[in-house]
Amino acid sequence: MSISRRNLLTAGAALAAAGKLVKHVDAAPSPPIGARGRVRVPNGSILESKLRGGVKIFHLRAQAIDHEIAPGLTIKAWGYNGATPGPLLEVDEGDRVRIYVTNELPEPTSIHWHGVFVPSGMDGVAGLSQPAIDPGRTFKYEFVFDRAGTFMYHPHVDEMTQIALGMMGMIVVHPKSGEARRVRDYALFTHEMTVPIGARRPDPLAMNDFNVLTFNGKSFPATEPLVAETGDLVRIRFANLGPMDHHPMHLHGHAFEVVATDGGSVPHSARIPETTVLVPTGTVRVIEFTARAPGDWALHCHMTHHAMNQMGHAAANLVGAEISGIDDKLARVVPGYMTMGASGMSEMDGMAQPVNSIAMMGAKGPHGTIDMGGMFTILKIRESLANDPGWYAAPNVASEASADDLHRDGIE
Ligand SMILES: [Cu+2]
Numbered sequence: 001m002s003i004s005r006r007n008l009l010t011a012g013a014a015l016a017a018a019g020k021l022v023k024h025v026d027a028a029p030s031p032p033i034g035a036r037g038r039v040r041v042p043n044g045s046i047l048e049s050k051l052r053g054g055v056k057i058f059h060l061r062a063q064a065i066d067h068e069i070a071p072g073l074t075i076k077a078w079g080y081n082g083a084t085p086g087p088l089l090e091v092d093e094g095d096r097v098r099i100y101v102t103n104e105l106p107e108p109t110s111i112h113w114h115g116v117f118v119p120s121g122m123d124g125v126a127g128l129s130q131p132a133i134d135p136g137r138t139f140k141y142e143f144v145f146d147r148a149g150t151f152m153y154h155p156h157v158d159e160m161t162q163i164a165l166g167m168m169g170m171i172v173v174h175p176k177s178g179e180a181r182r183v184r185d186y187a188l189f190t191h192e193m194t195v196p197i198g199a200r201r202p203d204p205l206a207m208n209d210f211n212v213l214t215f216n217g218k219s220f221p222a223t224e225p226l227v228a229e230t231g232d233l234v235r236i237r238f239a240n241l242g243p244m245d246h247h248p249m250h251l252h253g254h255a256f257e258v259v260a261t262d263g264g265s266v267p268h269s270a271r272i273p274e275t276t277v278l279v280p281t282g283t284v285r286v287i288e289f290t291a292r293a294p295g296d297w298a299l300h301c302h303m304t305h306h307a308m309n310q311m312g313h314a315a316a317n318l319v320g321a322e323i324s325g326i327d328d329k330l331a332r333v334v335p336g337y338m339t340m341g342a343s344g345m346s347e348m349d350g351m352a353q354p355v356n357s358i359a360m361m362g363a364k365g366p367h368g369t370i371d372m373g374g375m376f377t378i379l380k381i382r383e384s385l386a387n388d389p390g391w392y393a394a395p396n397v398a399s400e401a402s403a404d405d406l407h408r409d410g411i412e
Helices: 005-010 012-018 159-164 326-333 403-408
Strands: 050-052 055-070 073-080 089-092 096-103 112-114 138-144 149-154 169-174 183-193 212-215 226-229 233-240 247-251 257-261 276-279 283-290 295-301 363-365 368-370 376-382
Touching (some): 149 159, 149 233, 169 183, 169 233, 247 283, 276 283
Parallel strands (some): 055 096, 089 169, 183 233, 226 376
Antiparallel strands (some): 055 073, 096 138, 112 149, 149 169, 247 276, 257 283, 295 376, 363 368
């Protein structure tokens, strides 16, 4: 029998015995201000290169890693150079590269350069375009990035296992022409995993019920915020190599246009205003907009189950159920028993947590608990980013109506 989060909550005794209270984790501190015009990878990094005879040299190591999804949950993942997703490859249009790939995994691998126009022999499909890279071996790929864009890299051997466990990375090829204005350029790789409660190994066989949803390998509240100053052009490069799901990414307070995919630029005549963009698996969607107004603006997958943390789906639906008396009776045999879910799931905020797991939702915000998790982050826009933006102090915040308000406007 699989143990889901909600089952555990219904069986409150286990939790009472565990006696571990949820520790709220504040959203990660804002990134340092400074880098402009090149890509920023919240919670991630950019792969270092060196020049040898006019060729940019990179080295990727496919390896098993311990990876923290958020404080409280560390998984046994596979990735590149100590990370999942792997470090971002940032190059310029026209760059000739030689990319060494060392396989430190227990099974063969390869790398496919998704969306990049490479010669067939460099395409990375093991068995079809090259022999697989056996454990302990190092292969080299050499080609020219001959067009600008946003692409991805991932294995083309046992993809089901290797991608599910975290093997993927983004590639950004900057155009020769450069940027006409200051750009806040961000890369966000979405991913989904199934990590059974209490386990450390994501289940590569999972086809649904994904319970760990991430941006650049982190679930909210561990996702690092994005920042911009009003008037900045903001570009967000979303990538998705999740096993099964497409993610509708929604931004608050703004409308944006999809300006490119991993296939190239979208012609201006084909761009339409959006507040949500679907990022299907196996694709990149690049959006651009002008930072319009100061604030802390939510940016998240609009699938409600993707903006939550580890949860199960096998629990009874108790919303609206009459549960009075049940707790008293069951507490006699199960000390500390508490039935969950009768008035919704917000009450899970502050509940005890099983070992190596993260709360379904809830992080401390400036006005109480933020009932979100998973694929959720915050875009912090300020007039000036000279200082750490902290939480936005809105001049006017929704608040409880006064008796005078109700009377004036005839609200019964
Ligand atoms: Cu989603």
